[in-house]
Amino acid sequence: MVFVADGPIGPGDLAAIRRRAMALPGVLDLIPGAEPRLVVVAFDPGVTRRPIVRAGMESADLRLLGAGSTGRRLLAALDPRHLAAGARAAWASEQRVPFLLLALCLLAGLVGFAVERTAGASAAIPAYAVAYVAGGAPALRTTLGSLRRGRLDVDLLMLLAAAGAAAVGAWWEGAVLLFLFSLGGVLEAFALGRTHRSVRALMDLRPDVVQVVEAGPEGRVEREVAADRVAVGALAAVRPGERVPVDGEVVAGTSAVDQSAITGESIPVEARPGDPVFAGTINLTGYLEVRVTRPAQETVLARVIALVAEARAQKAPAQRAIDRYQPVYVAGVLGVAAVAFALFLAMGRDVGDAFLQAMTLLVVASPCALVISVPASLLSALARAAREGILVKGSGPLEDLARVRTVAFDKTGTLTTGALAVTAVTPAPGVDPGHALALAAAVEAGSGHPLAQAVAQAAERAGIDVPACTAFAAVHGRGVEGDVEGRRIVVGSPAFMRERGAWGVDGGPLADAVRAADGEAALWVGEAGARAIAVVGVRDTVRTGARPALTRLRGLGVRTALLSGDRAAVAERVGREVGVDALRADLLPEDKVAAIRDLAAAGPVAMVGDGVNDAPALAAATVGIAMGVRGTDQALETADVVLMADRLDGVPDVVDLARRTRRIVTQNLVFAGSVILVLSVLAIAGVVPLPLGVVGHEGSTVIVTLNGLRLLRPPRGERRPSPPAGALAPARA
Numbered sequence: 001m002v003f004v005a006d007g008p009i010g011p012g013d014l015a016a017i018r019r020r021a022m023a024l025p026g027v028l029d030l031i032p033g034a035e036p037r038l039v040v041v042a043f044d045p046g047v048t049r050r051p052i053v054r055a056g057m058e059s060a061d062l063r064l065l066g067a068g069s070t071g072r073r074l075l076a077a078l079d080p081r082h083l084a085a086g087a088r089a090a091w092a093s094e095q096r097v098p099f100l101l102l103a104l105c106l107l108a109g110l111v112g113f114a115v116e117r118t119a120g121a122s123a124a125i126p127a128y129a130v131a132y133v134a135g136g137a138p139a140l141r142t143t144l145g146s147l148r149r150g151r152l153d154v155d156l157l158m159l160l161a162a163a164g165a166a167a168v169g170a171w172w173e174g175a176v177l178l179f180l181f182s183l184g185g186v187l188e189a190f191a192l193g194r195t196h197r198s199v200r201a202l203m204d205l206r207p208d209v210v211q212v213v214e215a216g217p218e219g220r221v222e223r224e225v226a227a228d229r230v231a232v233g234a235l236a237a238v239r240p241g242e243r244v245p246v247d248g249e250v251v252a253g254t255s256a257v258d259q260s261a262i263t264g265e266s267i268p269v270e271a272r273p274g275d276p277v278f279a280g281t282i283n284l285t286g287y288l289e290v291r292v293t294r295p296a297q298e299t300v301l302a303r304v305i306a307l308v309a310e311a312r313a314q315k316a317p318a319q320r321a322i323d324r325y326q327p328v329y330v331a332g333v334l335g336v337a338a339v340a341f342a343l344f345l346a347m348g349r350d351v352g353d354a355f356l357q358a359m360t361l362l363v364v365a366s367p368c369a370l371v372i373s374v375p376a377s378l379l380s381a382l383a384r385a386a387r388e389g390i391l392v393k394g395s396g397p398l399e400d401l402a403r404v405r406t407v408a409f410d411k412t413g414t415l416t417t418g419a420l421a422v423t424a425v426t427p428a429p430g431v432d433p434g435h436a437l438a439l440a441a442a443v444e445a446g447s448g449h450p451l452a453q454a455v456a457q458a459a460e461r462a463g464i465d466v467p468a469c470t471a472f473a474a475v476h477g478r479g480v481e482g483d484v485e486g487r488r489i490v491v492g493s494p495a496f497m498r499e500r501g502a503w504g505v506d507g508g509p510l511a512d513a514v515r516a517a518d519g520e521a522a523l524w525v526g527e528a529g530a531r532a533i534a535v536v537g538v539r540d541t542v543r544t545g546a547r548p549a550l551t552r553l554r555g556l557g558v559r560t561a562l563l564s565g566d567r568a569a570v571a572e573r574v575g576r577e578v579g580v581d582a583l584r585a586d587l588l589p590e591d592k593v594a595a596i597r598d599l600a601a602a603g604p605v606a607m608v609g610d611g612v613n614d615a616p617a618l619a620a621a622t623v624g625i626a627m628g629v630r631g632t633d634q635a636l637e638t639a640d641v642v643l644m645a646d647r648l649d650g651v652p653d654v655v656d657l658a659r660r661t662r663r664i665v666t667q668n669l670v671f672a673g674s675v676i677l678v679l680s681v682l683a684i685a686g687v688v689p690l691p692l693g694v695v696g697h698e699g700s701t702v703i704v705t706l707n708g709l710r711l712l713r714p715p716r717g718e719r720r721p722s723p724p725a726g727a728l729a730p731a732r733a
Helices: 011-022 050-057 067-077 080-119 121-148 154-167 171-203 300-313 317-346 351-364 368-387 395-403 411-415 433-444 450-461 494-499 509-516 546-555 568-578 589-602 615-620 632-638 650-685 690-712
Strands: 002-005 027-032 038-043 062-064 209-216 219-226 235-238 248-252 255-258 269-271 288-292 390-392 406-409 416-427 470-475 479-484 487-492 521-527 532-542 559-563 582-584 605-609 623-627 641-643
Touching (some): 011 027, 011 038, 050 062, 080 121, 121 171, 154 317, 171 690, 351 690, 368 390, 368 395, 368 650, 390 650, 395 623, 395 650, 411 532, 411 559, 411 568, 416 509, 433 450, 433 487, 433 521, 433 532, 450 521, 494 521, 509 532, 546 559, 546 568, 546 650, 559 589, 568 582, 582 589, 589 615, 605 615, 605 650, 641 650, 650 690
Parallel strands (some): 406 559, 406 605, 559 582, 605 623, 623 641
Antiparallel strands (some): 002 062, 027 038, 209 219, 209 235, 255 269, 416 532, 470 479, 479 487, 487 521, 521 532
């Protein structure tokens, strides 16, 4: 959970906030944010719940910056122009200081080594002391913080080993230990920094100012307004090459918009009047005027920034288990080292040699590689998913996705586009289908019903001239009628046709065509007091990527199911088109929850829906996956995973990523554990000197980190298509 203070948090304030956080049950850690006003509280959901943490943390000057109030608090509490700059400065400082200390440790250690060889060990102690301070300062700060909280950590083992080496006069070996330990820490921070830069990159996306179009005494004028002060309803001008500064709806102009920063979609989308656009996207080719629909505090981008930050702070079950048992492990290593020291003395070894070998055991048995192996992999996977437009809300859902055995889909808006379209026009004998569609479109032009819009769009796409309609009338739930070309044209249900005296509804070729139709809505077109002219078939069309996505899921060994509230004929038609393994129709929201529980008998279940009417099923599933950025308020609240791009291929993508993450985590744990075991046995046998033990220990740490970072790359053969040549224009802030 992310909390924001009214002002920058100083060291004293941070210590007080930390004490408050660590006193709460289930809280694992408090992490300073990238900006001086932010702190992140990581907690174990198996021990406590969000409301309890929130109640214990919030005060007059510290407020929640969570999913439920993400955008509102994010930019209301923080100056967005300072946010990105502050994050960059914090990152630069975060990297510069450890690097300078590492360089000082190396230089002082080499000087000490040279002086020891020429002037004796005593003369080299000052240089070695500097190396110790520079190399051990980061670990000492971490260890003191842990000890104040009553915890033992792995850094304590390194410090004790280095101090032990100095105590027996092995200053050079201790300096090597601290240098390599610090080097490993710097390399890990640098590598993991690639996964942490996602939030900083998002912070840079939103322009600081908006060109607001207003009516002035001499006509329309543009005025520059700070992005966080633009009111809902204002009109923003966005020129080619500029980033869209607000969430809004296009009211004038046509352009191609690069939405890759928000949705991960590499192909620019067309933006026309009535289409939504999002803050942080790039207007590529044309001038747009955008009506602001959300305040800057509540944009999709603002919510995503805080959710990504919170997801990074969440710890997976495996990582929580390692953190929970780390103090016990460290205490055990200290005990084993003490026993080993006593055994070495009993075997007749020199006190100095026995003590140094015991310190070597402390080093090689340190679980640094185990500790870093899980977060290195999980953070890389979260960053990879975000780059593809898939927002995974923490490491826990990622682990759950790897175990999923069934993926259930909603129908409308998920497997289908949610937009009705005309699929067929079946005319009566001797009637031209184009003319029949023109008559239907003429009458339906007076209606705002979705079926009417589908008919009008079909006539427009076919290039049909639609005649004028007069004396329009609509009967709710039955149909519409009007005078077209001197005739009273009726469009609607069979009952409505009968009421208006049209025949051919109950028998004949048109009635046969309707009975043969599979899951379509049938609009009858006829003339009052005369025969029916045609039947227009309208249906919700299946997404083009639905069948390939479900085929990929089956290739991963995952069953698929369709859970629909629609009638059985429609659901079965969609199920056949996309190729689901199981299907249930005519389901109320509570029925979908029961269906999810039935499917869970065969293993964990993921539910894919639109995040609004499917909220109960999304919450009941092991993992809830919401489609698209539309309806984001509900989607970001309810779902564990949000597919920012409205594409179903994100479902097999994220399942495959979760399974690859699990494999790499397993590899890292096995490798790190094996290295610790082998080096510990060799250290007890006395065949591993301290410098070699340090190399083996730090080498394994770096290897598991780099192995985890492989998840930042997409698997072979799954690169996203590139935008058309010349499509992307340089963005101006």
